[in-house]
Amino acid sequence: MPNTKFLLAEDRIPTTWYNVIPDLPGGLPPMLHPGTKEPITEADLEPLFPAELIAQEFSTDREVDIPGAVIDIYRQWRPAPLIRARRLEQALDTPARIYFKYEGVSPAGSHKPNTAVPQAYYNKRAGVERLITETGAGQWGSSLALACSYFGLACEVYMVKVSYQQKPYRRGLMETFGASVTASPSELTAAGRAALAADPDSTGSLGLAISEAVEVAAASGGSAKYALGSVLNHVLMHQTIIGQEALLQMELADDYPDIVIGAAGGGSNFGGLALPFLREQLGGGRSVRAIAVEPSSCPTMTKGGYEYDFGDTAGLTPLTKMHTLGHDFVPPGIHAGGLRYHGMAPIISALKEADLLEARAVPQTACFEAGVTFARNEGIVPAPESTHAVRAAIDEALKAKEEGAERSILFTLSGHGHFDMQAYIDYFAGKLQD
Amino acid sequence: MPNTKFLLAEDRIPTTWYNVIPDLPGGLPPMLHPGTKEPITEADLEPLFPAELIAQEFSTDREVDIPGAVIDIYRQWRPAPLIRARRLEQALDTPARIYFKYEGVSPAGSHKPNTAVPQAYYNKRAGVERLITETGAGQWGSSLALACSYFGLACEVYMVKVSYQQKPYRRGLMETFGASVTASPSELTAAGRAALAADPDSTGSLGLAISEAVEVAAASGGSAKYALGSVLNHVLMHQTIIGQEALLQMELADDYPDIVIGAAGGGSNFGGLALPFLREQLGGGRSVRAIAVEPSSCPTMTKGGYEYDFGDTAGLTPLTKMHTLGHDFVPPGIHAGGLRYHGMAPIISALKEADLLEARAVPQTACFEAGVTFARNEGIVPAPESTHAVRAAIDEALKAKEEGAERSILFTLSGHGHFDMQAYIDYFAGKLQD
Ligand SMILES: Cc1ncc(COP(=O)(O)O)c(C=O)c1O
Numbered sequence: 097m098p099n100t101k102f103l104l105a106e107d108r109i110p111t112t113w114y115n116v117i118p119d120l121p122g123g124l125p126p127m128l129h130p131g132t133k134e135p136i137t138e139a140d141l142e143p144l145f146p147a148e149l150i151a152q153e154f155s156t157d158r159e160v161d162i163p164g165a166v167i168d169i170y171r172q173w174r175p176a177p178l179i180r181a182r183r184l185e186q187a188l189d190t191p192a193r194i195y196f197k198y199e200g201v202s203p204a205g206s207h208k209p210n211t212a213v214p215q216a217y218y219n220k221r222a223g224v225e226r227l228i229t230e231t232g233a234g235q236w237g238s239s240l241a242l243a244c245s246y247f248g249l250a251c252e253v254y255m256v257k258v259s260y261q262q263k264p265y266r267r268g269l270m271e272t273f274g275a276s277v278t279a280s281p282s283e284l285t286a287a288g289r290a291a292l293a294a295d296p297d298s299t300g301s302l303g304l305a306i307s308e309a310v311e312v313a314a315a316s317g318g319s320a321k322y323a324l325g326s327v328l329n330h331v332l333m334h335q336t337i338i339g340q341e342a343l344l345q346m347e348l349a350d351d352y353p354d355i356v357i358g359a360a361g362g363g364s365n366f367g368g369l370a371l372p373f374l375r376e377q378l379g380g381g382r383s384v385r386a387i388a389v390e391p392s393s394c395p396t397m398t399k400g401g402y403e404y405d406f407g408d409t410a411g412l413t414p415l416t417k418m419h420t421l422g423h424d425f426v427p428p429g430i431h432a433g434g435l436r437y438h439g440m441a442p443i444i445s446a447l448k449e450a451d452l453l454e455a456r457a458v459p460q461t462a463c464f465e466a467g468v469t470f471a472r473n474e475g476i477v478p479a480p481e482s483t484h485a486v487r488a489a490i491d492e493a494l495k496a497k498e499e500g501a502e503r504s505i506l507f508t509l510s511g512h513g514h515f516d517m518q519a520y521i522d523y524f525a526g527k528l529q530d
Numbered sequence: 531m532p533n534t535k536f537l538l539a540e541d542r543i544p545t546t547w548y549n550v551i552p553d554l555p556g557g558l559p560p561m562l563h564p565g566t567k568e569p570i571t572e573a574d575l576e577p578l579f580p581a582e583l584i585a586q587e588f589s590t591d592r593e594v595d596i597p598g599a600v601i602d603i604y605r606q607w608r609p610a611p612l613i614r615a616r617r618l619e620q621a622l623d624t625p626a627r628i629y630f631k632y633e634g635v636s637p638a639g640s641h642k643p644n645t646a647v648p649q650a651y652y653n654k655r656a657g658v659e660r661l662i663t664e665t666g667a668g669q670w671g672s673s674l675a676l677a678c679s680y681f682g683l684a685c686e687v688y689m690v691k692v693s694y695q696q697k698p699y700r701r702g703l704m705e706t707f708g709a710s711v712t713a714s715p716s717e718l719t720a721a722g723r724a725a726l727a728a729d730p731d732s733t734g735s736l737g738l739a740i741s742e743a744v745e746v747a748a749a750s751g752g753s754a755k756y757a758l759g760s761v762l763n764h765v766l767m768h769q770t771i772i773g774q775e776a777l778l779q780m781e782l783a784d785d786y787p788d789i790v791i792g793a794a795g796g797g798s799n800f801g802g803l804a805l806p807f808l809r810e811q812l813g814g815g816r817s818v819r820a821i822a823v824e825p826s827s828c829p830t831m832t833k834g835g836y837e838y839d840f841g842d843t844a845g846l847t848p849l850t851k852m853h854t855l856g857h858d859f860v861p862p863g864i865h866a867g868g869l870r871y872h873g874m875a876p877i878i879s880a881l882k883e884a885d886l887l888e889a890r891a892v893p894q895t896a897c898f899e900a901g902v903t904f905a906r907n908e909g910i911v912p913a914p915e916s917t918h919a920v921r922a923a924i925d926e927a928l929k930a931k932e933e934g935a936e937r938s939i940l941f942t943l944s945g946h947g948h949f950d951m952q953a954y955i956d957y958f959a960g961k962l963q964d
């Protein structure tokens with residue numbers, strides 16, 4: 097019987113991350129200072145990040161060593177399995193071979209710890225005592241909480257108020273890992289107070305929570321730094337461990353993907369899978385169709401402009417050139433909280449402009465339908481974010497069937513939906529809107 | 531760097547289950563018919579179970595083949611990892627080596643699918659259309675729902691009403707897998723109506739939900755059968771896949787446990803790990819201390835008598851000789867719902883009488899304390915049931931430290947706590963009672 101799972105031994109965890117920047121056609125437009133509008137320097141970022149992460153953000157090295165202490169933690173769940181979705185293939189009666197890289201095996205349930213762990217590590221090494229961050233649905237907050245507990249750092253999470261109220265269990269998870277969680281907007285920051293003054297009933301937004309977290313870190317005098325869970329170059333680089341493992345695992349499966357697919361919020365999950373495959377292509381190896389999937393209600397890549405914009409609502413962050421719906425765009429309250437972001441990683445945006453990836457927008461009910469099909473065949477209930485990749489993978493498999501074409505499809509199942517069951521309940525009750 | 535996880539390839543999934551009955555000193559007292567009090571025959575069980583499961587229940591073969599169709603589903607997550615808890619060891623500063631077999635990687639999040647899958651398979655093969663069962667906290671119900679979705683069987687779950695109300699997400703999970711869920715006591719059965727007549731506000735109990743499920747299956751005329759998630763011989767046998775894999779994995783780790791530990795509700799999780807190790811011992815191999823851990827508020831083995839009793843409240847099931855607190859015992863509402871059962875598997879009870887295992891009762895706050903320590907070091911939030919094993923493992927590791935003794939400790943982490951975060955929230959809020 098051929099294998100269903102393609103597992104790698106721990107000693108095959110990649111020892112370097114892949115930095116795509118030197119391979120980007122045309123390079124990456126510089127970040128600009130929010131005040132001067134001049135290209136920022138490493139020094140400009142010092143209030144927010146430790147030196148090693150800043151160096152990574154600007155690095156033009158193609159490969160960056162993964163510290164041993166980080167690998168020792170990755171070992172707890174990595175290499176993450178690559179699984180052939182044989183039952184789903186049968187149910188779809190498709191000639192396509194469908195594989196998924198399952199990042200939900202991480203302790204926080206998503207790909208986010210891949211970057212949370214090194215971020216906590218570099219901060220710890222730099223003598224930082226507290227990490228401050230924001231979280232929407234809670235995947236990133238719980239990942240950073242976990243990483244901080246590994247390294248003995250305090251962790252403070254500004255959680256978008258609507259999620260804080262609707263997702264007490266994600267909050268419970270962060271607290272179990274030892275973090276403190278504050279509903280955003282809060283009275284603790286100028287940005288929060290301004291938002292509450294404008295609207296005392298504000299339920300918050302990710303952009304606003306970022307403003308709060310950045311403000312607290314910047315004002316700490318160095319004892320606290322800020323951590324971001326997506327978008328930035330160093331975050332995408334950390335996530336390339338996904339695709340690098342997948343390359344080895346596709347070899348084990350004696351196959352190679354024609355198509356790679358990932359849900360894209362800020363772009364790190366999609367990039368994590370796709371970048372190592374694009375590297376092969378750019379280096380003259382096999383080419384691959386890379387499909388980044390976003391919600392049609394927050395169509396950053398498919399409808400947003402490619403321009404300089406802020407990462408947060410208050411305009412405290414540097415300006416980055418990216419696909420954006422505008423930093424004051426407030427996305428509708430879809431369940432895929434991790435995809436409700438107005439911008440997109442500069443790296444992913446640049447690849448899109450260079451026609452090295454396809455962007456696709458899908459409506460949420462079609463995603464949940466795909467998620468339920470996946471759950472009933474593969475057993476795993478996908479996170480709402482991940483259902484976007486499942487939808488695209490199923491659509492590609494059905495297209496292969498229509499065309500009678502054998503085809504190999506690989507997607508990241510970026511997380512499980514154990515903390516998102518309300519979304520499925522609402523879906524079954526017919527309460528979801530597109 | 532030595533390994534943290536000990537993984538087996540799929541082709542090393544054991545191909546047989548281990549049946550301990552022929553190795554039980556003194557054998558197993560027969561089940562008695564609830565009416566006649568005579569030993570029951572295979573025919574007596576036919577209204578409830580398909581022939582192949584009945585044959586397994588009475589089997590005296592030491593090894594029973596696992597059907598290929600079952601192994602094909604096991605492959606989706608099995609072999610389950612065996613993990614060395616290195617960070618926990620460091621945190622405890624113990625000379626003990628601590629390993630856990632992590633069953634939370636199954637799609638339903640616990641060890642229960644190990645038996646749900648073969649049960650669904652044998653029923654499907656026998657032409658059964660619907661499986662009826664009960665569930666407390668929902669681990670078993672979601673496992674059977676999953677297994678039924680794999681084999682295209684309808685699944686009806688009677689869920690103890692208090693859990694039905696308090697655990698909408700477990701219910702959502704069952705529904706995502708395609709099951710229908712009814713709060714018990716219900717108006718659909720005589721047992722349920724009697725309970726509601728006696729107390730219209732009854733929040734139910736596991737024993738009562740069993741009565742309802744058994745009644746529905748028995749009255750179906752053969753289209754529906756009943757499925758039980760623990761206690762019975764065939765269930766314990768299916769779970770031995772845990773210990774059989776662990777034996778191979780301890781070999782990979784070049785170690786052998788001095789102590790094996792499992793939380794015991796009906797006994798299948800503990801038995802699943804311990805029986806294959808006891809087999810080695812009974813066959814003249816290395817001996818092992820086997821510790822079954824139960825809640826001090828439901829002390830079946832440590833305080834219950836060893837006598838014939840019913841498995842359910844209404845007295846519809848056969849009588850089995852076991853440790854029991856009485857079939858009308860209503861355990862306090864601790865969060866470890868899977869450990870709130872008045873009886874214990876006859877096999878585990880007989881082993882206890884033969885002094886082949888130790889029973890230990892632990893209070894719930896001490897368990898959650900251990901669960902939080904585990905989560906902050908190993909990243910995984912244990913199910914409330916599983917925290918009982920974590921508590922005992924930590925206590926044994928601390929004892930080893932006190933005694934300055936190197937010692938190898940292995941426990942089953944039978945499930946994750948993703949659907950039990952309210953329990954942790956209550957624990958942090960100081961709301962838990964012992
Ligand atoms: C499960 C899951 N998948 C995908 C995403 C989107 O990730 P990214 O921002 O890296 O694109 C998120 C973000 O929170 C997530 O939680």
Ligand SMILES: Cc1ncc(COP(=O)(O)O)c(C=O)c1O
Pocket residue numbers: 640641669670759760761793794795796797798799800867868869913915916944945946
């Ligand atoms: C996670 C978990 N562990 C342990 C148990 C106890 O299992 P058993 O009845 O097999 O002893 C249960 C029962 O539901 C459970 O859900």
